[in-house]
Amino acid sequence: MFRTALRNVLAHKARLLMTVLAVMLGVAFVSGTLVFTDTLSNAFRNQSAKSYDKVAVAVTLVTNPDDPKSVPGLSQQALTKIGQLDGVEKATGRVSGFAGVPDKDGKLIGAGWSNKGTNFSPGKDGKDPAYDFAKGSGPVRADQIALDQETADKGGYKTGDTVRVATNGPVKEYTLSGVFTTEDGAVNAGGSLVLFDTPVAQKLYLKAGYFQEISVAAAKGADADKLLGQVKPLVPEEADARTGQELADEQAQMIEEGLGTLKQVLLGFAGIALFVGVFLISNTFTMLVAQRTKELALMRAVGASRRQITRSVLAEAGVVGLVASAVGFGLGVALAVALRSGMSAFGMKIPGGPLVLTATPVIAALAVGVLITMFAAWLPGRRAAKIPPVAAMSSVHAVATTKSLVLRNSIGGVLTALGAAAIVMGAGAGGESGRMTIGAGAFLTLVGVIVLIPLLSRPVIALVRPLLTGPFGVAGKLAGQNAVRNPRRTGATASALAIGLTLVTGLSVLGATVGTALDKTTTDQIRADYMVTMASGEGLDKTALTALEKAPGVSAVSPQQAGYLELKGDFASASGVTPGAIEKVINLDVRSGSLASLAEGKIAVADKTAEKKGWKVGDSLPVKFSDDKTGKLTVGAIVKDSEFVSPVLIDAKILDAHDVRPYIPQIFVKMESGESAANEKALITSLGDNPAITFLDKKDIKDTFGGAINMMLNIMYGLLAMALLIAVLGVVNTLAMSVFERQQEIGMLRAIGLDRRRVKRMVRLEAVVISLFGAVVGIGLGAFLGWAIGQTFKNSLPGYALVLPWDTIGICLLLAGLVGVLAAMWPARSAAKLNMLSAIKTE
Numbered sequence: 001m002f003r004t005a006l007r008n009v010l011a012h013k014a015r016l017l018m019t020v021l022a023v024m025l026g027v028a029f030v031s032g033t034l035v036f037t038d039t040l041s042n043a044f045r046n047q048s049a050k051s052y053d054k055v056a057v058a059v060t061l062v063t064n065p066d067d068p069k070s071v072p073g074l075s076q077q078a079l080t081k082i083g084q085l086d087g088v089e090k091a092t093g094r095v096s097g098f099a100g101v102p103d104k105d106g107k108l109i110g111a112g113w114s115n116k117g118t119n120f121s122p123g124k125d126g127k128d129p130a131y132d133f134a135k136g137s138g139p140v141r142a143d144q145i146a147l148d149q150e151t152a153d154k155g156g157y158k159t160g161d162t163v164r165v166a167t168n169g170p171v172k173e174y175t176l177s178g179v180f181t182t183e184d185g186a187v188n189a190g191g192s193l194v195l196f197d198t199p200v201a202q203k204l205y206l207k208a209g210y211f212q213e214i215s216v217a218a219a220k221g222a223d224a225d226k227l228l229g230q231v232k233p234l235v236p237e238e239a240d241a242r243t244g245q246e247l248a249d250e251q252a253q254m255i256e257e258g259l260g261t262l263k264q265v266l267l268g269f270a271g272i273a274l275f276v277g278v279f280l281i282s283n284t285f286t287m288l289v290a291q292r293t294k295e296l297a298l299m300r301a302v303g304a305s306r307r308q309i310t311r312s313v314l315a316e317a318g319v320v321g322l323v324a325s326a327v328g329f330g331l332g333v334a335l336a337v338a339l340r341s342g343m344s345a346f347g348m349k350i351p352g353g354p355l356v357l358t359a360t361p362v363i364a365a366l367a368v369g370v371l372i373t374m375f376a377a378w379l380p381g382r383r384a385a386k387i388p389p390v391a392a393m394s395s396v397h398a399v400a401t402t403k404s405l406v407l408r409n410s411i412g413g414v415l416t417a418l419g420a421a422a423i424v425m426g427a428g429a430g431g432e433s434g435r436m437t438i439g440a441g442a443f444l445t446l447v448g449v450i451v452l453i454p455l456l457s458r459p460v461i462a463l464v465r466p467l468l469t470g471p472f473g474v475a476g477k478l479a480g481q482n483a484v485r486n487p488r489r490t491g492a493t494a495s496a497l498a499i500g501l502t503l504v505t506g507l508s509v510l511g512a513t514v515g516t517a518l519d520k521t522t523t524d525q526i527r528a529d530y531m532v533t534m535a536s537g538e539g540l541d542k543t544a545l546t547a548l549e550k551a552p553g554v555s556a557v558s559p560q561q562a563g564y565l566e567l568k569g570d571f572a573s574a575s576g577v578t579p580g581a582i583e584k585v586i587n588l589d590v591r592s593g594s595l596a597s598l599a600e601g602k603i604a605v606a607d608k609t610a611e612k613k614g615w616k617v618g619d620s621l622p623v624k625f626s627d628d629k630t631g632k633l634t635v636g637a638i639v640k641d642s643e644f645v646s647p648v649l650i651d652a653k654i655l656d657a658h659d660v661r662p663y664i665p666q667i668f669v670k671m672e673s674g675e676s677a678a679n680e681k682a683l684i685t686s687l688g689d690n691p692a693i694t695f696l697d698k699k700d701i702k703d704t705f706g707g708a709i710n711m712m713l714n715i716m717y718g719l720l721a722m723a724l725l726i727a728v729l730g731v732v733n734t735l736a737m738s739v740f741e742r743q744q745e746i747g748m749l750r751a752i753g754l755d756r757r758r759v760k761r762m763v764r765l766e767a768v769v770i771s772l773f774g775a776v777v778g779i780g781l782g783a784f785l786g787w788a789i790g791q792t793f794k795n796s797l798p799g800y801a802l803v804l805p806w807d808t809i810g811i812c813l814l815l816a817g818l819v820g821v822l823a824a825m826w827p828a829r830s831a832a833k834l835n836m837l838s839a840i841k842t843e
Contacts, residue, residue, distance in 0.1 A: 020324040023281065025725065027328025027369040029270035032335030034361035037263045039336060043353035045252045047183055052251075054129065055244030056218035057228050059235050063206065071236045073210030081234050082214060087222030092121045092128075093211035095201050098536040099194040100166040101147065102691035103155045108166075110151075112535030112692065114191025116184070117167065119201035120146060129217075131195070135159050136178030139197045145174040151192035152179045165194055166692035167204050168534070169541045215244075274372050275499065281317075281376035306385035313381030317374045325369025329362065412451030419445030423784070427791035434792045442785050446502065449781060453498070454491035458484050460773055468765055475758040478749075479765035483773075490770055493731055497774030497819070498781070500724040501812055505782025506789070507716050512805040513790045520799040521643055522702045528556075528585035528668035529675045530683060531696045539663040542656075544687055548669055551686035553679050556584035556670040560645060562663045563655045566624040567633070567648070572609070575645040576652030576662070582645075585668035589640035593617035595649075597636025604637040604649040625658035643798065724819075731767055731823035746831050756832035763828035768820035775816035779809055 052058070059082075061074050074093065083091035099117025100108050108115070120138035122128050128138055131146075136159040139145050145165060147157060157163055161176045184193050202208050214235075218227055224243045232241050299309065337355065422441025426434040449456075461483050468476030483490055532548065534540055539562075549557045561576030579599035582588070588595065591607050598604060605615055615621070619635045633650070641647070656662055671679045675697050687693055696704060746759060754762075787802055794800045 020320060020327065023274075023321060023324035023369050023373055024328040024331060026270055026274035026372070027325050027365045028331035028335055029273055030267060030368050031329045031332030031361040031365040032339070033263055033266040033270060033332075034364060035333055035355065035357060036266075036336035036339045037259045038356040038358055038361070039340065039353070041256060041259050042356045046353055047188070049248050049252075050183060052244040052248040054217050055215045055247070056222065056224040057216040057231050057241060057243055058247050059214040059216075059231060059239050059241045061212060061236060061239040063212070071238055072207045073212060074214050074235060074239065076209045076211075078234050079211065079214055082216060082231055085227065085230050087219050087227055087230075089217045089219040089222075090123055090129075092130075092215050092217070093119075093198070094121065094213040094215065095119055095198075095205050095211050096213075097205035098167060098534075098538055098692070099192075099196075099204075100535065100692035101151055101155060101192050101194060102164055102166070106689060106691055108535055108691040109154050110186075110191035112694075113537055114186050115536060115692070116186035116191060117165070117194040117196060117201065117204065119198040120195040121198060128195075130184075131180040131182050133178045133180045136176070138180075139174075139177045139195055139200075141177075142197055142200050143175055144177040144197060146178040146180055146195040147176060148184070148187050148193045149179055149181050150187060151194075152176070164689075164691070166690050168536075168538055169204075170543065171688045171690045171692075272499070272503065274368065278372065278376045281373055282380060309385040310378075310381040313377055314374050317377030317381075318370055321370035321373030322366070324373065325366045328369055329365040332361065332365065333357070408451060409455050412448050412455070415444050415448030416452060417448070419443070419448055420784075423788045427788040430792045430795060432792075435789060438785070438788050438792070441788075445781065446499065449498070449777060450491075450495045453495050453777065454487035456777065457487045457490050457494065457773060460776065461769055464769060464772070468769070472761060472765060473758075474754065475762040476765055479762045479769060482762070482766045483769045490773070493770055494774030494777060497724070497731070497771060497816060498778035501775050501778030501816070502782040502785065504717065504724075504812060505779045505809065506785040507782075508805045508808040509783050509786025509803070510789050512803040512808070513786070513800070514793065514797065516803045517797045517800045519702050521797075522698070524799065525587050525642055525644055526585075526668075526698060526701060527587050527670065529671045529697065530669040530680065531701050532667040532669060532683070532687075533665065533694050533696065535692050535694050537665075539665055540667060540693070542662055542664070544693070545664065545667055547686045547688075548667060548683065551669075552682050553671050553673060554669060554683075555672045556581040558582045558585050558668050559652055559664045560666040560668065561652045561655055562646070562665055563650075563659060564626060565633075565648060565650070567621045568613070570613070572648045573646040574603075574648040574650050574655070576655035577645070577649055579651050581670075582649065585670050586642060586644055588642060588645075588649075591638045591640060593635070593637035595637050595639070597634075598649060598651050600636065601651060601654065602634045602636030604639050605635055606641045606647040607638055608641050609647040610635070610638050625655075627658045627660075629658060641798070728819050728823055731771055731819060732826060759832045760828040763831050764821055764824040767824035767827075768817050771816045771820035771823070772813065775813055779812060783809075 059074060061071065063070055063073050073095075076093070079091055079093045082088065096116055096118035098112075098115060100110065100112070100115040103109055120128055120131075120140075122138055122140075126137070127133075131138070133146070134149055136146070145163060147155075147163070152158070155163075157176055157179075159176050159178060162173050163176050164171050164173055180195070182193060187193050196204065199208065202210060206212060216227060216231060218224060224245065228241060228243055235241060333355070419441045423438050423445060424441075426437030426439075426441060428434070429437060461480060465477070465480040468480045472479070532540065532544070540559075545557065545559050548554060556578075558578040558581040559576060563574045563576055565572050565574045577598065579596070582598070583595050588604075593604070595604060603621075605613075610616065615635050615638075617635050617638060620632050621635065622630065623633045624630050637649075639649070652662075669683060673679065680695055680697070683695055684690075684693075750756075750759065783804060790800070790802060
C-alpha cells in the first residue's frame with residue numbers, strides 16, 4: 001500500500017503542487033517565526049552579557065526630583081569609597097537622560113525615545129572602557145561632546161564641528177571632540193548617544209556631584225558576591241545593588257518575555273494560514289480520491305480492507321507533508337533572514353550574531369506540516385474506504401446520505417447558535433472579560449458557519465442566478481447550476497475565503513469605528529491650532545511656555561501640566577492650566593459654575609468625578625499638595641469629562657508653588673490667523689529651533705491618536721494576505737476538480753454547439769460565484785464580530801458609534817470577484833481544450 005501511495009504521489013504532481021504550496025506557506029511562517037525570534041533572542045542575550053561582561057556589581061538609584069526629602073542620587077563620596085575597596089579595579093559613575101542631535105536640515109536624528117545622553121567617565125589612562133573611539137577623544141571640557149559613529153555619519157559631523165544638542169531645556173552648542181562605537185541599546189534601537197563631560201551631565205540630568213548608577217569592575221580573582229556585600233553598606237538603603245550576572249540574567253529574561261509576545265502574534269497568523277490550508281488540502285485529496293475511485297474499488301474487490309485504503313491515502317498525505325515541510329523550513333529560514341534585514345532597513349539595528357537554528361523549529365516544521373496534511377486527508381480517505389466496491393465501479397463519486405447531511409447541519413446550527421449567543425453576551429459585558437467571551441464565541445461561530453456553509457450555498461447562490469442567466473445566457477445558467485452541484489466542495493472552498501475575509505472585515509470595522517470616534521473626539525474638543533510636545537515623550541521645560549506666550553501671532557497658550565492632589569483624602573489627577581486661555585484651546589462643556597473661577601484660585605472638576613464624589617459648585621475641599629503642604633480649594637465649575645485634560649483643573653501657578661520640577665507633557669497654542677506654515681515657523685523660532693520639540697497641527701493630532709490603529713491594521717492585512725493566497729489556491733483546486741468530474745458533460749456541451757469561449761466563460765463565472773459567496777459570508781460574519789468587539793470599548797471611548805467601512809467592503813467584494821477570475825484561468829483553459837470525442841467516450 002505504501003508503494004501504491006508513493007506511485008500516486010508521483011502520478012499527480014500538478015494536483016499536489018497546490019497542497020505543497022499551502023502547507024509550505026504555513027510551515028514557512030511557523031519555522032521562520034521560531035528561527036527569527038531565537039536569533040533575535042540570542043543576539044540580544046549576547047549583547048546583554050557583553051554589556052555586563054566587565055561589571056561585577058551594579059548599583060542603581062531611582063530618584064524623585066519632585067520630592068525634596070528623597071535621596072538626590074549616589075554621591076561622589078560613595079563612588080570614591082567603592083573604588084578604594086579591596087578587589088575593585090575601577091568604579092564608574094553614570095548619569096543619563098534625553099539628548100537629541102539634529103541633522104544638517106535641523107531634523108532630529110532618531111525617534112526621540114531612543115535619543116540618549118550620558119557622561120564620559122575616563123580612567124587614569126584617559127579612556128572610558130565602555131566606548132571605543134574611532135576619531136578624536138572623549139569630552140573633557142564643558143563645551144565638548146562626543147557622538148556615536150552612526151549619528152555622526154547621519155548628521156555629517158566631523159571632529160571639531162559645532163553640534164547643536166537639545167535636552168529638556170534650551171538648545172546648546174558644543175564642539176565635537178570625538179566619534180566612538182558602542183553596543184549601547186539606544187544606538188541599537190536606531191537612536192543616538194551623546195557623551196558629555198561628567199559635571200555637565202550631572203547638572204543636566206540630576207544634581208552636581210551625584211550619579212544614577214555605579215558600575216564596579218572587579219580585579220582579577222575577586223569574587224563578585226563578596227564585593228556586593230562590601231558595596232551595600234556604602235550606598236543608600238533605597239539603592240538597588242546586584243551583581244552584573246544577576247542583571248544580565250534579568251535582562252535576558254525580559255528580552256525573552258518581550259519577544260514572546262511577537263512570537264505569539266506571528267504564530268497566531270501562521271495558525272490561521274494552516275487552518276485555511278486544511279480546506280485546500282482536504283479538497284485536493286477529495287479530488288485525487290475521486291479520480292481514483294474505480295481503482296480503489298478494484299483494490300477493495302481483490303481484498304484490500306477499509307483500513308488499508310485509508311492508510312494508503314494517509315501515507316500519500318504523509319509523503320506530501322514531509323516534502324512540503326522540508327521546503328517550508330528552508331523558506332522559513334530565508335524569511336527569518338529577510339525579517340532581520342527588514343528591521344535593520346527600518347532603522348532598528350540588530351546586534352550582530354549568527355543565525356540560530358535549533359532543533360525546535362525543525363521538529364515544529366515537520367510536525368506541523370505532516371500532521372496538518374494527514375489530518376486534512378483523513379476525511380477524504382475515510383470516505384473513500386466507505387464506498388462500496390460495486391457502487392464505486394459504476395459512479396465517479398458517492399452522494400452524501402440524507403442522514404449525514406441532517407447530522408452535519410444540526411451540529412453546525414448548534415455551534416453557530418452557541419457562538420452567536422456568546423458574542424452577544426460578551427458585547428454586553430464589555431471590558432477585557434467581554435472580549436475573551438467574544439473570542440470564544442467567534443471560534444464557535446466560525447466553526448459552525450463552516451459546517452453549515454454547504455447548506456447556505458444553495459439559497460445564497462440561487463439569489464444571484466438571475467444575474468448570471470440574463471447577460472451571460474447559457475454559460476451563466478450552467479455556471480450557477482455547477483456552483484451548487486456539489487455543496488460540500490463549494491462550501492469547503494468558500495470557507496477558506498470566508499475565514500480570511502471575516503478577519504479582514506472584522507479588523508476594518510473595528511479600526512474604522514475606533515478611528516472615527518478618536519477623530520470626532522479630537523475635532524470636537526481641540527480648539528488649539530497646535531499641540532507642542534517633546535519628541536522624547538518627556539516633559540517640556542517651563543521656559544518653553546514663556547517663550548510661546550511671547551511668540552508673534554499667538555492669541556492663547558495653555559499648558560496641560562500634570563500633577564496630583566489629595567482632595568478630601570483621595571488622590572486625584574490634576575491638570576495645571578492657564579485661566580482665560582484653557583477654554584480657547586480646549587472645548588470644555590461647562591455643566592455648572594464658570595471657568596473664570598480658575599483665575600480666583602478655584603478648581604474645575606469633571607462631571608463623572610464630581611458625581612462619584614458627591615461634589616458640587618461652591619464646595620470647599622481640604623487639599624494636600626505634592627510637597628505635603630495643606631490648604632483648601634473651592635469647586636468653581638463642573639465640566640464634562642475630556643480626553644485631553646485631567647479630572648481636576650487648576651491654575652498652573654498654584655501647582656508651580658508646590659512642584660520642584662513641573663511636568664508639562666503638552667502645551668496647546670491658538671494662533672490669531674489659524675494654522676499656516678508661517679505661524680508654525682514663528683513658533684519653532686520662538687523655541688530656538690529645538691529639534692527635540694514637536695509641533696502638531698490638528699491633522700497631526702488626529703494621526704497621533706489614529707495612526708497606531710492604521711499601522712496595526714496594515715500589519716494585520718499583510719499577515720492575513722498569506723491566508724488569502726492559500727484560499728485562492730483552494731478556488732483553483734475546486735474548479736479543477738469540477739472540470740474533471742464534468743469531462744463527459746463538457747464534451748457533450750461542446751458536441752452540441754457550446755464553443756470554447758463560452759466554456760471558458762462558464763468556468764470563470766462559476767469561480768466568481770463561489771468566491772463572492774465566500775466573501776459575502778466572511779464580510780457578514782466579520783461585521784458582526786467588529787460590532788461586538790467595538791461594544792466592549794463603547795464606555796471608554798467618547799463619541800463611539802458603529803462605522804461600516806463601505807469602501808473596504810466594496811474592495812473586498814471586487815477582490816473576491818478578481819480572485820475568482822484569476823483562479824479560473826487554468827481550469828477554464830483546460831476545460832476549453834478538452835477533446836470532445838475523448839471526453840464523451842465510455843470506458
